[in-house]
Amino acid sequence: MSLEFRHIAHAYGEVQALRDISLVAPAGEITCLLGSSGCGKSTLLGLAAGLLPVQRGAILLDGDVLADETNAPPPEKRPVGLVFQEGALFPHMDMRRNIAFGLPKVRHGEIEGWLEQVGLAGLGSRYPHELSGGQQQRAALARAMAPGPAVLLMDEPFASVDIVLRRRLRRDCRMLLKERGATTILVTHDPAEALDIGDRIAVMEAGRIVQFGSPEELHEAPRAASIGAMFSGAQVVPAERRGELLATPFGDWPADCVPGVMPDVVRLDLLVHARAIDLVPDPEGLPVRDVHGLGDGTVRVLLREGGGRDLAIETPQAPAPGERFGVVPHTGSVRAFAAE
Template sequence: MPSTPPFRDRFAPPRLELQDLSLRFGAVRALDGIDLAVQPGEIVALLGDSGCGKSTLLRVVAGLERPDRGSVRLDGAEVGAVPPEARGVGLMFQDYALFPHLTVAENVRFGLHALPRGPAHTRATARLEQVGLAHRAASYPNTLSGGESQRVALARALAPGPRILLLDEPFSNLDRRTRDRVRADTLDLLRETGTTTILVTHDPEEALGFADRIALLRAGRVAQVGTGADLYRRPASRFAARFFGDLVEIAGPCRGGAVATPFGPCPAPGFPEGAALLACWRPEAIRLVSAQDGIPGRVVGRRFLGATALLSVAVEGFDAPLSLPVPGTDGREPGTAVRLACEPGDAFVFAADGD
């Protein structure tokens, strides 16, 4: 997970502040009371399933959509009536939207009309050098690879020096190997330039690896906002917990402030006696232990993934085998008896009948 950028002043006023943003498209409530603040130099990911409001929120910030209610403030000033081109917002689309009839250099200079030709050329060249594509300045977009197109689009978005950069699924069109490299290069450049950024993504791994904080959206609302560690280790709801990966789950009533599980009683503070609860663990929280400890299980399947493997382990008290990650060198085969343990206090406990 990204470390805190050294240039970010935690006590500075927000670069972007959204208050009570709501927007309907007919009967569909696309945004429903969104509150969010982004600090200067911060990278925030908007994460969620398709249709949850991520791209709509980005378009509202850019000025391409007008909310029915709420305010958008940039550096403390309300910009609801300010046209998109005057907001100082850079927007990079999923398909990059490069102009096919313009060269790479001309694409990057496109947003620099306010500058004389000489300074515009100098700035565009500097941005292309930053993304490692100065040698392709005279090329046309149809000659570029996917990764090169993404970097040109990034250079074009950064060339005017935007107050905030909005990225809408910018890596989704790249193959995995190219995506990992371009994503790392992009993050380095955003850190180097101190660019305040909002990234839209549906990929939890991308959000965890790219952003300082994550705003998890669901049905037009912010379900939870915090660092990646906050959302992964301290999810506020079962929805948030499940969004970041598989869970081992077991249901039971609240008895004496805890829910009984095969691993022992899990504390359930704040729930009433008899409430139907769900205790959940991340698979990596469950350990294979020596024969003297833990509860018995039996390996019923093994899937080799290279550096890691997944063991399917049948355990009494669980309706389905548990899928547990182990090192790829682990040699346990189906039929092997094992014992498992975890800390009951590591469980997330939620009401069984909702989020």
């Protein structure tokens, strides 16, 4: 079943958390809400779960109103499953009873199957404190999915797990969700996580969705430099067009560093990759602030301009701190956007 947010707005007192959000999470897909703290993503999830009342707009499940300004069923009356950052398992219950919570007794025979599906076979008699963080999250996922909810809502579900286990856990989680055909909305602040698990990603800033699309669309056709930087690992450099040159804090760059037609504006944001910049010795250039080996025969060099902005260059060269260089991006390597 698809989940639709239609013209949703929400405020905490004078603070506007969400501003006219419209979004459809397609049936059977994993939709990630991606953004920094305070952008409104957890508020949107809370509205879908019934943890918050809808102040303006409506939430629809497969075309039928689930909640709006006059109808707000509580969480237990909604066909949704919830998985939070810490799992929220009952500490006084073992894994079998945790997963059985909310299931009718006639379905308790399914519990061992769920333990096996999430990689916890043989651990049903253990209590939460006897499991690792990753195992607890697997148990929380099984408990949320066992009742067969129409929609699964996940709020930073892997944030408390160490990074090595996190990668494996989120990929295992994706496979389980896809096998079950679950419509899922997952909140995260980590672009790598969104790319790793999401079928579609909604990028949120200041209570709005600034772009919604597949990982490929966001990577290949970002609408703003900030979105491109989020998914490509590039850095944003401000610039002004001056004839055939682009004036940046790091010097004047030739306009041919940008392929194709640039936006027809004076002020630009340039998306620049650290490995697509050449260092040019220049006694009047920018000083080297730091040199750091990356372990693959490449070093990361930080140059600082007079206003305090740093530029990272990844190169086989290893200059000494204090040396000065000019910088020139490779021809055709830079993306240009109208300044935000």
